[in-house]
Amino acid sequence: MIENNDKISRHQLCTLLIINLFGTTSLTLPRYGAEAAGTDGWIAILGAVALACLFVFVITRLTKRFPDSTFVEFTEKIVTKPVAIAISLVLCGLLIVFSALELRMFGEIVKQTLLNRTPLGVITATMLLTVVYSARKGYECRARMAEIFIFLIFIPIIILILFAIPQVDLHNLGPIFTTSPKEVVTGSVQISMKFSVLILLLVGGSFLAKDQRKHVGRSVILAVILVGIVDILLFFLTMGSFGETGTVESLWPVMNLMQIIDIPILEIERQDALMMVFWILTEFTLINEYVFFAGIILQKIFRKRSHRKFLLPLVPVIFILSFIPPGVMETFAWMDAVYFWTGILFLLPIPLLLLLISKGRGLKEDGYDQSY
């Protein structure tokens, strides 16, 4: 493995994106869908995926105009340097807050389901130190890890889906098309904010190798659609197994689903602990991504050669931030708020504005590939 080569393929980018999207949506999206639109929550999720594809289209259009520049660099070219730095610092701050909240949520779930005696700080510190160590090694290292992890993640998911199907009571899925269109649309917009991890494409676009830039937008959209399909399947499985009330009341409904499936080959009772392997790997990759890109943004703002010197100082910041929410419900509320504001700013408005300005001013780099 070549360290710090920092150039990845289209396939690796999509793999990373799939894993990151799973980390943010897989466990909780059925609950959000059921809260938004009841038994029609799958339509809200479908709408959210469509919106996510729109976000991807705009973001990839923007990053393809500046294939060799990171977000900080091309924003400086498009708008003035102080404005670019301000926007970048906001993005960096959001990534740090995201990583802290995801870390906290990871710790809470592990503590409640697996390690109830272990102090929360020990769980989060162990994860954080491992994440930071991995983030120091560069983007290509992470991309190659993702190519291995994807199998470890998808195999349990497929097993989960196959063995959960017999548990489904079709009566729980109805009645359909009874929710008002307004509720479905509102739900779609709210759920699309859960796809906020797509903002990482703003920073990650410059790591794509030169010969991999063709049709990257299309590939990324396919990745989003794949995740959307699995999320809708998980919605049907949880709704069918627990009903609307059970899905809405459960904090992590997919985890409950893991607890009720019957795998004949495995004669163990806590199989949900095994199935959590995939979720822990996605969380690791996700937090890793946030920390890595926060370091990259700081590197570019302060014009340093490497992002590594910014990572260790982030450790205490993230660790302390992760302890600020008093409890699990507050963590959920904070995450919802941060996802919302991130989405409001960085999923569409800012990238669209930057794209329009760059098009208006004719700004683009030599490696610009017009294909989609």
Added chain:
Amino acid sequence: MINRIKRLLALSMALLLLTGCWDKIEINELAFVIALGIDMEEDGRYTVTCVIPNLPVYTGKEGGAQDEAKYTKTASASTITGAYKELTTRLNKELNFEHMEALVLGDSLFQDPDKLKQLANHVDRNAQYSKKIPVLAAKGKAADVLEAPTTDANAVGQYISGIYENNASSIIRHFEVSLQEFISKMSGEEINFLLPMVLLEEEEISIENAMVLKDGRNSGIMELKDMERYSWLRNFTTGLEYPLSLSHGVVSMEIEESKCKYGYAMDAEGRLTISLSIEAYAKIGEYAFDRGDDLAEESIRNEIERLASEQIKSDVTTMLAAMQTVYQADICGLNEDMKFQNKKLYLETQDIWQDVFANANFAVDAEVTVRRIGITK
């Protein structure tokens, strides 16, 4: 040199974190609860009974009589968690519920829906329970059932789960309610369902009968015969032995599969009519016939099919009438079925369903086909 020190530091930290586990508990310090029984006392307190195997005797490592292979621990408190805390003052091990095989609820719990909901909330909120385990109602106290001897070395929890697992053709299997199903039903707006019962008679444990819950309260006991009638409504008839009395003997039919289709219509007076169309496929197990008759004769098979159809119609009509008058609850989930069959009617009646159901008319039709007759005519 600095790099070497950094690497050594990182390795040491990794070793510190990887060599052990904060949550590590030695296996001989765990009390594995195989079955859990919960009763409610007159003052509203929960009494929790845990069946714990005595592992050295259970595994044969130490000698001991069969009844020494397990022991029970009981505690009472106003909450279930409080009862566990009370147990810890008398138990030298940590309770572990990850290998629990059955949850038995005493019949006193079914007099107070709020207490039952609190119990359901407890098991839902705690990840330590396997949501696949069967939940049963006890006739009398759950503690008495759990302390009963079993015919083999298995503790009661394993005995109960064994009855379900190893009797796939029994209709009792279809009535099994898992912990997750119990939690889902208890969180619904109307708590109307059947819960299988575990009986202790002459020191023998059996799973027979079902408790009918209406609004979370015991509304009656459904005996095995009624359970067989009910099974037609839920397609639970696979393996059902359905004897038919003929003039010259009894025909033993085993139902291989059946399908009940429902239709819903509201008449001009606002009264719901529910039509049931049952198709069943059966095989003949025993048939005593006069000399010269055999089941190859189509007329004889047709006669058996006709009689079986009529008997099914009668049984199903009796059960539906009992649901309306005796149990006074839709324990079949007919309104759930309406969600897809007649969405408009479902939305109109969902808030007043129990009243609509109480006054509904039923039209039952049944058709039986003898698919197999064994290896002789």
